[in-house]
Amino acid sequence: MNSARPELGIAVIGYSFMGKAHSNGWRNVGAFYPGGPTVAQRVIVGRDRERVDAAARQYGWQESATDWRAVLDRADVDVVDICTPGHLHEEIALAALDAGKHVLLEKPLANTLDEARKLAASAAAARDRGVSSMVAFNYRRIPALALARRLTAEGVVGEVREVRAAYLQDWLADERAPMAWRLRQEQAGSGVLGDLGSHVVDLLRFTLGQEVATVSGQLRTFVDSREGERGPEEVTVDDVAWARLGLSGGAIASLEVSRMAFGRKNGLTLEIYGSRGALSFGLERLNELWVDEGDGARRVLVTEPDHPYLDAWWPPGHVLGWDSTFTTQAAEFVHAIAEGREPSPSFEDGLRVQHVLDAIVRSSDLQQTVTLEGEPT
């Protein structure tokens, strides 16, 4: 099959949960969003030769590799998609941008504010050289949330006042759940705040178009020791985090993220209350948006052709899964590159999120409200 369309060679770094999800996006992007450049799944990179080889076969990659630096030298690789844990983000992403590769980077942007600043600065510099970058806040690609943003921007809810956001999981509710690298500060950077809180903060900015100005936060570790491979080990990150966020447009958002919320498997919920309407969303029913313009909340099944992204998918009523977000994310990224647009969310967006998370930690330590200052540079 021949095609005159430009081709983009993709390399993905990482083959576990996120590597599988991103591979799914690259494998399917052309089938649902055919207008863009041809995507070639060039190479998947991982440390374990055998496992990365198996992943390559399974997920449709032409090759596998164990040395990500060598991959950056390849002329047939145009995009580097980084799915590693956070402490590797800075090194790989900076090198990839330096090598002139477009970079898609898993969230959160980095483990520390310093790293995040460097990444944002590098991305800005690379942009001037025609090199694109994007943070993989994939929930922006959920049609219902994209619709929430559209309706909010159109004024359907009026002036936003109260926002209630939560992301509740329960995989640590059982105190016998074992120790894991995600529960060690030095490897994971933070606990649930960075992992799930970063999603929530990004979605607040995305759906409302407002920045966070003030923060009152609190962190808590309910189970401070868990059984590791060599006996009990201290948990050094947060199990649950709360915050009230004062937003630039005058709204106040409450946020709660947890790995201890018994029974909640992937409970991302968002409620937006404005002067003329209200919106409500839940990730476990991700094809639905509740819209209240008075006289009761309407359950909108977000599968109509005029809903965001839906013309690419199936007829009305044929619901999408969580994995569809990665396909759409891949499309947004490569279409932007092909059209010379800035992909969004940028590393600067990722940095702004990081500033908010950092302020939540500081507020929790101080037990008082803190104000975010100036621009994230």
Place this chain on the structure above:
Amino acid sequence: MNSARPELGIAVIGYSFMGKAHSNGWRNVGAFYPGGPTVAQRVIVGRDRERVDAAARQYGWQESATDWRAVLDRADVDVVDICTPGHLHEEIALAALDAGKHVLLEKPLANTLDEARKLAASAAAARDRGVSSMVAFNYRRIPALALARRLTAEGVVGEVREVRAAYLQDWLADERAPMAWRLRQEQAGSGVLGDLGSHVVDLLRFTLGQEVATVSGQLRTFVDSREGERGPEEVTVDDVAWARLGLSGGAIASLEVSRMAFGRKNGLTLEIYGSRGALSFGLERLNELWVDEGDGARRVLVTEPDHPYLDAWWPPGHVLGWDSTFTTQAAEFVHAIAEGREPSPSFEDGLRVQHVLDAIVRSSDLQQTVTLEGEPT
């Protein structure tokens, strides 16, 4: 119809919303809870002669009166049920206790912490003289919430960690809603915090059996001027209030109460997450309790004979309304009096709630976490 049962003469003070609801309780208590003393609806008291007369006829009272002090002198009045606005609570309740009348008092206990302290002290003293008192936190009588308390006490959810509570209404969401006495500090004491927040704090104490130890709170008035009878007038109370409450047993509860939450009419919701289970409740569907002990949340229709209070009512599946809580509340009060038990919640309970509300205000002013000290005496 003759009866050897003791008789209690009731006087209610107030004939508007709460007067109507309490009257409903007194009129029906014997029909659903027949074991207690006979209740005689002696007299309803109000300032407007014509209206209180009409209320007496409508709600089944034998007489009406305009002078509450004179009513306290009547030997055939045993119980005084105070349904007035908060700024009258102290004066009437103290006088009634002094007169040896059992007192049922609308929530919140008082407009200020000082008043609340006096009331609690007087109630304690009266108790020694055989005079009973109770605060009308009627939501304790919702079978689903009484069941939540029972299940929590039985350990069904294990150790409670996270609690999410909200009480959202929307009657002020429209900025054109007019000025009202409830929006003036000097009359109402506070805004949504005292009105709805007091319910939520009481329910946290009731369902969890824990006290509030630390508070981080925030108040907000979104519409600070509304059209009064003589033009624009300043709103001097809070429209929305938030708090994180550290509880004595180690749990953390988040609380949000609002009169601005577009589309929410009576949105009291409570979620309890523990180490082994979770509970969830919403007032607009008050006959249901969601119980998660693993493998999914069960929707329990709380209308079975072995559920709290249900043997007094209807067969399974025949749901109760909001007004049933006043009937049950009346029963709890008069049965306790007849049996020589302490009715609950006491004025001391009301005072503890007041301490928490006060701490929320202080925390909001200070923009930092405050600690509640010692016992509320």
Place this chain on the structure above:
Amino acid sequence: MNSARPELGIAVIGYSFMGKAHSNGWRNVGAFYPGGPTVAQRVIVGRDRERVDAAARQYGWQESATDWRAVLDRADVDVVDICTPGHLHEEIALAALDAGKHVLLEKPLANTLDEARKLAASAAAARDRGVSSMVAFNYRRIPALALARRLTAEGVVGEVREVRAAYLQDWLADERAPMAWRLRQEQAGSGVLGDLGSHVVDLLRFTLGQEVATVSGQLRTFVDSREGERGPEEVTVDDVAWARLGLSGGAIASLEVSRMAFGRKNGLTLEIYGSRGALSFGLERLNELWVDEGDGARRVLVTEPDHPYLDAWWPPGHVLGWDSTFTTQAAEFVHAIAEGREPSPSFEDGLRVQHVLDAIVRSSDLQQTVTLEGEPT
């Protein structure tokens, strides 16, 4: 307390489940619907002297009696409210109408079509003498269903095409549930069809304003023998009934009623699909009506002042219980009497329902569709 309003003396016959529910209506009608005649709870009638005496005290009746015929002779009794089992309906109601008493009669109208015809004819004759009668299809008084009728009549759903109705309970799902008089043909007349099916057929007529023209029905007894007091006994009525009803306006309604539907406690549900909209209702959440006019079904909390009956009750969001229907029913009856209007639903309405139930039985026997002919006289 004096009043120039006319007074109506009420006698209720029966003191068990329905007697308790109707008493609740009479006790509260004046408090919620004050504009009508004064209602006096004159006398409650039952066979057991001791129990009826206790019922009188408990439910607020001035007297009790064991001989319903003697009660019909009393000049101070204006209304006879019949809450007995169906096989006594004909005798008591005919005598009461003859005695010039207004009659409120529990549903279904009668156990047989013949009895129903006689009752309808007597009621028509009595009407000419100024004597009123009504069948106690209390679900017509649920605000959400009254709203459904209003919206349908206003054309909100357009031309009605499909209707899905069910009334599912589960008290016979357990095959060890014992024998009861309701499971004997000679006493109960029929099984679930008469008990729950009569409600559903009445509601179809009420909400749609259409008559049933054709019927395809099926009855089934899943557990045909149950343990009685003297060993196993044959169940001679239906456990479950199904029907498709062709309606006079062209719609087709499917109906399913059951006492075997595991987990359903009081599962009356109604879905109406028209050319321009749809409505949906469930009795276990009786304060809600779902209204779809395109772009998603709105959950309408039917507690606003402009909703049917709501101005008599509580502020928005304060939900009603199942028992409120009996209060409203009492109001509708006595207000109609006072104003010289015909109360509705009439005995003729009850007869029409009976014709449909009878046709369902015939269709089930014949295993073919049957057509209802002519007028129910």
Place this chain on the structure above:
Amino acid sequence: MNSARPELGIAVIGYSFMGKAHSNGWRNVGAFYPGGPTVAQRVIVGRDRERVDAAARQYGWQESATDWRAVLDRADVDVVDICTPGHLHEEIALAALDAGKHVLLEKPLANTLDEARKLAASAAAARDRGVSSMVAFNYRRIPALALARRLTAEGVVGEVREVRAAYLQDWLADERAPMAWRLRQEQAGSGVLGDLGSHVVDLLRFTLGQEVATVSGQLRTFVDSREGERGPEEVTVDDVAWARLGLSGGAIASLEVSRMAFGRKNGLTLEIYGSRGALSFGLERLNELWVDEGDGARRVLVTEPDHPYLDAWWPPGHVLGWDSTFTTQAAEFVHAIAEGREPSPSFEDGLRVQHVLDAIVRSSDLQQTVTLEGEPT
């Protein structure tokens, strides 16, 4: 990338809605179900050269073709996947089986009972020659429905008595919706009955493991003329169909399928009531199964590793979309082939469904119950 695994060459016939969905399955089967043979997307076949060429590029096929007969001659094609309209099923499938190709055939099996019989006979004969076949009832691959089947088989609901099944859509609710080939008897075979009713009948057989023994059915066309390209044209198929099905195990199922149910986009719902439990499912929330074993229905989020198919997908709480069923279906088919097992559902299963649909039509014509006789051969 080399692999010692056997390879299966796939040809798909059809490139519109179902062609896109099946292609999605073939493109992803290896990524989620890696244990089976390697799948090669050999060729996509369609009548329009340009469009089939575009489809090949978009959906990941190596080649395109316009002559399906020529494709049957290719040695590198092992599987023929037929996604054409029903009137072409017989010819293509018989030829493919004759050519020794394994056949996956879209539902319903055929437009007529005669065609269905021939197809089932041919499939049986081919099976003896080692040639496999399967009907694409993809909803069997929904984890929640596979779980429903498992739980029913394990006795969780006890003896099944009542089943309520519906499949409601609304794309014809608007009478101005134009004429289409699906509304012409000669092309479509039937209306909603064959299209959606076939799914429902298959799911009843699948989840319950019972056959249909008796049928009482009814068809209805509400809008009998629609605007075609040359003016008004008669609609010759059913808009809505109803049936009560007597099942071989004693249960009775009610079925309603519609294209006129305003507001329902893809409303497949299934409720199963047994002697000890109940199950409930809805396609618009396809990741959920409600399980009632007493004390309330549990909402089970069917995304746990021990739920059917889930170990192939994502961690708990990461929901699947409608399209996942085609991936799983492809896996079931090729794994069965590779392992020498019979894939299921077979053409005989398809024929049994067809017998039921045919009986519904006959019952509707006769207006009486009909009995299905003997085995479908």
